[in-house]
Amino acid sequence: MPSIESEVKQEKFQSEFQKAAVNILFTGSWLYNRNATFLKTFDVTPEQFNVLRILRGSHPKPMMLADITCRMIDKNSNATRLVEKLRVKGLVKREICKNNRRQVDISITDKGLNLLTKIDRASDAWQSTLKNLTKAEAQELNRLLDKLRG
Amino acid sequence: MPSIESEVKQEKFQSEFQKAAVNILFTGSWLYNRNATFLKTFDVTPEQFNVLRILRGSHPKPMMLADITCRMIDKNSNATRLVEKLRVKGLVKREICKNNRRQVDISITDKGLNLLTKIDRASDAWQSTLKNLTKAEAQELNRLLDKLRG
């Protein structure tokens, strides 16, 4: 098991708290990069994949942009342009909302749903990396991260 | 304590493992953004700050670029351009290595050291956010993240 000390070649942290901060950032980046590499074979970025999953959760009910944004892992991504990328690939559909013309109804297409199914099937193998933890450990990790954010 | 479910407005995850993955990515992004906002008052980005700390760790011995890269949290950042930004600000010094002219010796300047001291002093308050965890919990978190990465 590679300690965070060896990963960033630092023998000594100021405190267990600072070490935890670096560890979260490092592990987050590590996980993101694994994810990105895996998803690249399907020609989607992690955030595009995330948005597709969010839309599948709401399907067949469309969602407006703001609702997608507040569910995204990285709130800073520009949802307009991200959705436009997905639209060009035919994975989502955009329609001006009839009742409120400021608002855009976005929904996942059949092509988008099929892609998610394909990715889900392929990701079983990938997800096994997370199985380094027992279920109880995963639960404890979730508890600690939630508590950390206060 | 805000659960990851409420943060990303998803009631139900496929498994505790998938939830942990989302939780790490989300918490990593959360921590990164807090960090970035804090450091902005000192006109450095999180990765620039990280490189300065790495160089302080080696001070007064200079480091070559490749050694900096492998200690960085995000290995993808372009160290050449990042170091150049720091050099323009006067926080680091670059010198072609006499013994091996392919290689560049990079070291932190007094100005860089002073900036780190200033940031360290100011970050006491900021770091208190991490104190939502007890020391034992921080240790357990570190253990779980290390184990997760396998």
Place this chain on the structure above:
DNA sequence: ATACAATAGTTGTAGATACAATTAAATACC
């Protein structure tokens, strides 16, 4: 009704990132 404020989304743009191609220097091979 008109003016003001709030909401929903888009666009501009400077800067950062990913990744491959390239330069340059040192080392190895024959």
Place this chain on the structure above:
DNA sequence: GGTATTTAATTGTATCTACAACTATTGTAT
């Protein structure tokens, strides 16, 4: 000594991100 390989870093470029400014539509108050 001359060619090939490896090592160290830089550069090119398309894409992405952050963040502010902007447009358009709807809601509210007088």
